[in-house]
Amino acid sequence: MEDWFDEPIVDPTVPEPDRRRITGASVLPLGSSEFSPRTRRFFAVGGVVVGVIGALLAGTAMQSGSSTSAFASVLAFAVAGLSVSFGRPRLATRLQRLYGDCYVVPAELDDEARDLIRRARQAIESVSTSRVNRLGLLDGIANDLVLPEKLWDIARLLRTQAALRAEQAEAMNEVITPELAAVLAPQREALNRSMMSVTKRILELEDYAHRVQEADAALRAHELLKSNDKYRDLLAQTDDAQGLRNLTEQVDVLESTLAKNLRDAIDAGQALVTLEDTTAV
Template identity: 60%
Template sequence: MARRRSGCVLMLAALPASWCILWVGSSVYEGAGTLGMEGLIAFALLLLSVASGAVIFAVVRRRRLDAAAARRWLEKERAMVRESVDMVLDPALTPEETLEIVDGHIRPPLRHTDRYVVVTDLSAPSQVLMNRARKAVTTVNTAEVKRQHLLDDVANDLILPQQLWEIARILRAQTHLRQEQRKARQGVVTPELRAVLEPQQAALERSIAAVTARVSGLERYAYRVQEADAALRAREALANNDKYRDLLAQTDDEQGMRELNAQSKALETTLARSVRDAVEAGQTLSR
């Protein structure tokens, strides 16, 4: 519709130029005796080329403006999708495939529906587990010990996104199976139907327990990372010990000096152990 309107505008804009060409041509025709027919034709062609060039310039400029406006609109729509649609993506997606998924929520059809999970489509218990898992991963990714590369970068950068994606896929399957179980139990439940549904329900519950344990493993890893962060902050606070040593020296408190020095050595050991425990907890995620 916008292109059709712009084409009409250009046609209307060309009318005055055409009228000017005809008016000048008629005026020149009256003096054709002095210019000659060849001069008249050359002058008319010159005017026509100028008018055509102006129309072409206007068309190209309008198309560029339309393309820029379309790009701005698309980027705005993509930002809205990213903000409003809570998705867990397959970490193996390419940037192009990720854009196709986002664009599918702007202009159907949806693309790569097996490569992402919409969190709001999950059941309420599954959403709780998904949010717990993502909170644990966020805790690890924002930790100071990670920023200083004291943890296993492979576990954080590769294994954690894969863990989230696997958990999301399992939770989506569980959500669908819950819906099937609920639908099958509507109405009268006969002994024959119960004999079919009860083993299925038991398998679903075992799966729920397994994914819950996986989420708990992520949370344990996040807690270990928080402990390592606390030990790191304590080591940074040791920089103030010199002030306290000076204070104790002024009061000749040798016992206090020995305690500060002992605490410094013990803290270094604690930090090393906390980081080692966090790394080991992260390594267990890939087993």
């Protein structure tokens, strides 16, 4: 996921069409450089006025048959259309007004928050692209629902934490009086507790991803067992009874390992679902 850093993290409750628009909008972070509301109103009103003029010119052209009036009316309509389009807010701005609190742009966060979001996204990406997940072997775990909700919860908390860290840093630039220190100390403690809680959530995601990777590795090893028949035939031809026993034991061990790793991955995923339900309550 090379461009993950620029991709907004969107609240899963936002309707799917708007989620796609938000992630595809070209200008979301750090405000907008488009025209001011006053300038947009000027363009909108100007477009209407020019459109009326164009209609009058079109009427004149129809009555007189004047090609000059006809050309002028077409030009007026074109200018009117452009003016009205300039008067409309861009898509990114409209989305920002509708869903400004419903997405997080990683580029707007500080380094600490960006690093934690990167870790969370990498863990979720690892689970989502795993073979055991694609094959449905993690059945019973709502990865498609729970993991996006986890990422959104983490992202919105990190956004709040980044803003509060900036507020704390600004306050620390002032002369530290006993009164200011008395205010800042409990605020820092609350911020640190929240940061530890979010970090714990990310560690749980990473643990889940690690178990899924282990299940993937066991699945690959299990698939390689299909080649064992060729090796059994080879050992039978060479009359190697011990080698045959070793291969058979290896099959039993790998079957058991695959089953255990899948159970561990499923248990870790179900723990995430349980935590999600507990948090919701």
